[in-house]
Amino acid sequence: MVTKLEKVDVVVVGTGWAGGVIAAELSKAGYKVVALERGKNQTRDDYIGVKDELRYTNRYEMMQNLSSETITSRNNLDEVALPVRTRKEMMAGNDLGGGSVHWAGASYRWTPYDYEIRSKTIERYGEAKIPEGMTIQDWGITYDEMEKYYDRWEKTAGISGEPDPLGPNRSSDYPNPPMKESPPIKLFKEATKKLGYHPYQVAAGNLSQSYTNPDGEAMNACMYCSYCTQYGCDFGAKSDPLVTVLPTAMKTGNFEARVGANVRRVLYENGKATGVLYVNTLTGEEYEQPADVVVLAAFTFTNNRLLLLSGIGEPYDPKTRKGVIGRNYNGQFNITFLGARGFFNEKKFNYYAGAGALGGVIGDFAADNFDHTNVDFINGGGIEMRQYGSGAIATNKVPSGTPGWGAEFKKNSIHYTNRSLVVWYTSANMSWWHNYLSLDPTYKDDNGDPLLRATLKYTDQDRNIAKFGIGKCREIMEAMGADIVDEDEVPEEFDHIYDGGHYAGGVIMGADPKTSAVNNYLQMWDAENIFVVGASAFPQFAGHHPTETVGALAYRAAEGIEKYLKNGGLLVTRKEVGSHV
């Protein structure tokens, strides 16, 4: 028996940055909003006194409970996909606030090149630069149009930063000054400057000072406590939905967050959604929540899965290269964040101290900031030196050649605990016809619904960009004066480990309904009252962290939903751009 609930204006699935921004904006505008969250309630009180590396970093306390549901993964179309079974291999958000609570806070705007990658690549290098089978495309919106949403999100989140000297235009400064410059970051900046590059401080969701955002939410200054990434902040100093957008929505009186509500289907009739079907995870009871607008903001995996399970939009078929749902699956996998590790014999750093997004970065090898004529890949990535604050279990870095255990390992791992630094390349990931999301034919969740299946394999583009980045990181690490420099290896193939939460695509935005699922308001071409918000909209991945772009897109979508609630209809006219599959 399904209990039918009272209709609301907007139902939002997921309560991370994507769902939180939508909830805040629409409830402020006077609409009745209900957000459904599969996990439990959580507040800042849950983190006080629990700085515990084993529990959070090694046992993944805040990640999705996979016992009822996960995804399956394979490299090739003709392989049998196997489930991603452990939380080490699948770090997805789960409770109120989602992955947006245990994120690190590194905040980047994506560049004008990223938004018009196909046109701009062809313009500068000719069509032949894009290999056959690479399905990158323009977003159907430009950076200049996105700028005001970026600005909006940065102010809501209270981002602490300084502008990228090579970055795109900004209408205003970051709302807070950059975080403190620790000695390793100083070293990185001096070395990169000497090499002729343009270092700056990573913009951070960890607040450099106390701050009240435009919605009136107060946040505290970061304590550099280092229990940050994969943790919730007990000081209310890391910007997340629990200290910003969710309380803002709550204050309006128009908003309800319902936890323990696992959404199974979008209910759909005659080209429109009528609401969603969900299960109470504690009692097993089923509910129908009717709404005028359905917003999917449940991260890339669930956004894709719910559309496929509900039969909304045409599923992508790699054999014919037609269809849109699941197309252009992309993200940052184990071939990203590769670089060089440096070991210093004479220097010891206070490396136990740090914060999620504390770091230095250069954009000299990001996007199209450098000439690609003579390199065998397109796009690029940031080069970062981060100081997360290393836990005792995590820091066992040893120079290559050291055995992995035993007396010598013990000696070296202890010796180098405070004497090693890492520089890495956060390379971009391009989309290909053979990387996509679909439903798994074999494995099911607790409700008997098929799991989502990811198919992803690497190409020369991925390996070449990684190799290039590792070389640059080595050069920087040597300039930093490390006595031993070890390079990461480039993996041959994707290893099915989904950590870091940078997974995207499948419900991508664009101008042409033949090659995109949502328009530039994140409204579905095939269902005008469904908005699909989050990294699922990225047609390909830029060479920087995703969340600021997720936040900016959420503001764009909120504007669209409001327009739709007032006027109805498709907000953007369909356009044939010519297919390039």
Place this chain on the structure above:
Amino acid sequence: MADNPNDLTEYKGMSRRTFMKNTGLVAGGVVGGGLLGGLLTNQMQQKPEVQSTTESGQIQDARVFFSRGQDFAILSAATERIFPKDDIGPGAIELGIPYFIDKQLSTEWGINAKEYMKGPFAVYTTNTGNHNVTKNQDKQGPNAETQVPAPTPRYQSKMTRSEIFVTGLREMDNVAQQEFGESFVKLTGEQQDDVLRMFEEGKVELKGIGSKNFFNLLLQTTIEGAYADPVYGGNKNMMGWKMKEYPGPRASYMAQIEVDEFVKLEPQSLRNYQGH
């Protein structure tokens, strides 16, 4: 199968030659239940050499997962080889690592309570169940800083971690018998290393999980036991942290973050931190 913790015939994996060498049986002799029983009894009587003691010599801890003392004795000997006592400081046994692992195996992690454990399971007979043995994933990534290999990349076993441990430790003893004609705990340190290396290199057949995965799990938990907060039973008296000059959970490192010289702080654990 010898690698099944539920199986009674422990010594099936042992070669006839070693079996006879150990039991002193002559060829053609009868292997009766009594003899086998005697062998098992001997093992039970073998006093585990591991005890967790305080400075005053009092035993402080007790097993809550391992029922069989012999399994725990093998575990203790193995972890001490992985993280040995030396002139820098204590090794696995003194740090309480075997007890740490014992406790972890009875948690939700030990029984894979929050992980997808539905079938069908792809069974890899020989080694790892890992598609990509060429790459150590743990060397990079914002969330993968641990520089020891992942426990079981591409976990595809029906077995829980606690089952893997019992199976793996018993197989280590079998291999010790086969290779050196002695129980693992009686081998010299070098011989124990040889056995461990056979597991590390995936040379031992360990059905359902792969010896390499078992080894990596053992290695990872040993490192965790050395450096996790002492509330979990390892890192006794914060001795692991002291070796690393790691300060433990603190409200703030504001005063250290910009300082050029290394600042050594007396470590504090959750016991201090939550109690303040």
